[in-house]
Amino acid sequence: MSQASVIVIGNEKGGAGKSTLAIHIAVALLHGGAKVAVLDLDLRQQTMGHFFANRRAWLAANGAQAPMPVEHDFAADGVALAKAPDEEALPRFHAALAELRGVADFVLIDTPGSDTAMSRAAHGVADLIVTPMNDSFVDFDMLGVVDPVTLELTRHSLYSETVWNSRKARATNERKQIDWVVLRNRLAPTEARNRKRLDERVAALSRKVGFRIGPGLRDRVIYRELFPFGLTIADLSPSIRPVAMSLQHVAARQELRALMTALGFSGLDEGERIAAE
Structure with missing residues (x-):
């Protein structure tokens, strides 16, 4: 079996930007020359699946070319599979993963904003877990719990425990390390006292449970504007060029x-190979 790297985009809270990150990371890797396979475990929402369906349709309608990932028809019956018992869903997940690992350099898995057996299984086989969080204590609650009076970090959350257990099991069973990166996503354009407080708690928790901190989007x-076309900023x-260009697009x-650099990949421009450092 190919030793494809498995990238899991995950947390257990909706609205943090998981699918937005997933499609941008996948497309950036594609433009770097990597073979990328995608698996959308958000069986009801299927945002990543819709994005690449839009991409295929837009490219065909406009006679344009852009790299496409390998997709697995995993969620053709997504609603039914979401309701299936674990003993049915888990073998299907592992079979899909085995198939994609054999044809790609990277397998990128988008997970739902909830705790499911397949999501836990995905975390357990990951080489890299990417967790986005918005600039808010509401999102931080997914990772850690603070004292309501002092705002000091008191303990980690259930999701942090899920990742911790996955990393411990992987290290014990396979002697491999799972890299975990928390991305500060959708940052407000101006500094605020709340951000400073949040920065301090995120840094404290990173030392406690062992994740790296990186910049998000x-x-x-422009990110929302390109989604209906199935395109990202890397495709322009x-x-x-389905929308007018501006300096904001350069930024x-x-x-x-x-x-991508924070995640350990280099290269983004077409023709460059993106490879794990």
Whole structure:
């Protein structure tokens, strides 16, 4: 079996930007020349699946070319599978993963904003877990719990425990380490006292449970504007330009490049190979 790297985008809270990150990371890897396979475990929402369906349709309608990932028809009956018992769902997940690992350099898995057996299984086989969090104590609650009076960190959360257990099991059973990166996503454009407080708690928790901290993607119009076309900022070129270009798009591309660097990948421009450092 190919030793494809498994990247899991996960947390157990909706609205943090998991699917937005998943599609941008996948497309950036594709433009770097990597073979990428995608698996969407958010069986009801299927945001990543819809994105690549839009991409295929837009490219065909406009006679344009852009790299596509390998997709598994995992969620053709997604609603039914979401309701299936674990003993049925888990073998299907592992079979899909085995198939994709054999044809790709990277398998990127988007997970739902809830605790499911398949999501836990995905975390257990990950080489890299990417967890986005918004600039808010509401999102931090997913990772750690603070004292309501002093705002001091008191303990880690259930999701942190899930990742911790996955990392411990992987190290024990396979002697492999799972890299965990928490991305500060959708940061507000201005500094605030709340951000300083949050920064301190995130840093304290990172030392306690062992994740790295990286930059995410700001809440830019361009990311939402390109989604219906199945495109990202990495796709824009003289031949692919469904919206007017501006300096803000240049800043967004630099932001995506910084994100990929923080995750341990280099290269973003077409023709460059993105490879794990």
